[in-house]
Amino acid sequence: MKCSVLNTMSTETASSNLTVNPLEHLQVTLNPDGTLNRDRRIIPVTSAAPNPTSPTSPVLSKDLPINPSHNTWARIFLPHRSPSFSEEKLPLIVYYHGGGFILCSAASTLFHEFCVTLARELSAVVVSVEYRLAPEHRLPAAYDDAVEALHWVKTARDEWLAGHADLSACYLMGTSSGGNLAFHAGLRASASHGDLKPLKIRGLILHHPYFGGTQRTPSELRLANDLSLPLAVNDFMWELSLPLGATRDHAYCNPTVDGGSKLSDWVDKMRSLGWRLLVTGCDGDPLIDRQVALAQILQEKGAIVVRDFREGGHHGIEVTEPDKSKPLVQTLKAFLSTT
Template sequence: MNPSNDPYAYLGFTKNSDASITRIPGHIPTTAASIDPANPVLTKDLPINPQTNTWARLYYPSAATKLPVIVYYHGGGFVLCSAASSMFHNFLSGIALSIPALVVSVDYRLAPEHRLPAAYDDCAEALRWVNASEDEWLTGRADMYIMGTSAGGNIAYHVGLKEAARMKIRGLILHHPFFGGVERSASEMRLVDDAVLPASVADLMWSLALPIGCDRDHEFCNPVEVEIVEKVKVLVTGCGGDPLIDRQKEVARMLAENGVDVIQEFSEGGCHGVELFDESKALVFYELLKNFLSTCIID
């Protein structure tokens, strides 16, 4: 399927007559949590807020102790996927084992049923939940980091910078973060019909996620100002085959110009979120992440 021809079908949506959507069951594979001791990484699901039905999946490398905590926000353009989606489950299992780290993957409310800032609110609440939790995997934890992929990278940006001024967060990892704007960037024009994230799909995601009446120059999509947070390091990663690379580089530049300690790692080729699909690329990313975390522990 050419996603540009029918972005609704590409995302696994059926468009209803009232402009709402229906998600096609099973469009995105999921994986159940497991505490089978034969697994090198144990996983379990815990509720965060029963009123909003938010929850988190925890990844615990069974042979490790005194672990750093990575609070992770999944991708999906704010409109699809969950903390149970197989591609994120596999990716985070690798992170938990390779670093090693305790990973807390947050399942937040999706648009268009819950437009932004609902996801930001849920993910900020999740940070407070992690800090207050008495779960045995979370007590006695070490330093905290915030990470997100694609839309999750956007959430990590908006939530992480704000919360870093209120609580001790060592670093932010913006992995292929999802940003946009009304005027196409050069990379968006060059890859307008990209096989993974064509412009038509990104446009649909933003139209479903942004507050009613807002365009893609809204600050949620196209941030133009940033709070100065001097005590947190930020890693921004992406690749040349991603239509969003120009947006990602611009946000990294803006952070650096505002006094934030930023590390930029942009590779050649690839595609949006390539490490979720290519194990060899994922292994390189795990080492990059491990090195980044090691630079954040010096006060």
């Protein structure tokens, strides 16, 4: 698939062409104190299902607290293929949900069902992390929670994790802003990987990852009024989630700034740890140029990168349209089998 990259970016703002009101699109209201009112009816939630409804229930799930003072927790998904669980240890996927850092939850039905698919189709234990949202908790709060979850996993006294998860085969995965979280959690984890033992990360999976920058890319301009992720909504979510006063070229938002000069040491660390990176997306996503550019820069710096970019689609398509997830599942199976 041919995609433009960031060296062809335009300085055009496209502001005069934006027709989407982000508050109406997201159905939220911004309070004078900077907090956000979210209509809980807009994004349905699903309760965990810790007990099999039948001997052939494909996936069980349950919620466990991580840090009660931050109201963070994890939803664990466990494949259940027979009345008695297999003794075989399964790969572990630590998953971070999307929502532009300001919306959604590990309990949101879309992400719950996506994690069910991951656990069932990949025969993996999935730990979906509930992290703090902006603007009440601006970045790096979510990154702190993402890494804290890894330390929680390594010490959690839970029978599902202890009995069925292979802590030596851990992958960090996220969708959209969750892909951004997985990336930055990986940055931090690589610097202190020894502190995570016996948890051993083998790779990162960035699914339609959410990155930005001060200059518009051709794909952002081409899809400025995209139905899934309009440019005005993208701007609004970054405005609410970045530290106050930060520009869109802050490292949290734009790791490719200055040609990704700050990533060289991390790539060396990734390579020494044997990590591999999967970046997956589609050209119907306004963020595709940024995703392609990040994968390209990391690969040029020596990282082992698998690039999976498809034609058509839209941002987060495999989450919002589960019947379109089969190609992604096949890509994930191949990636897990070779790391």
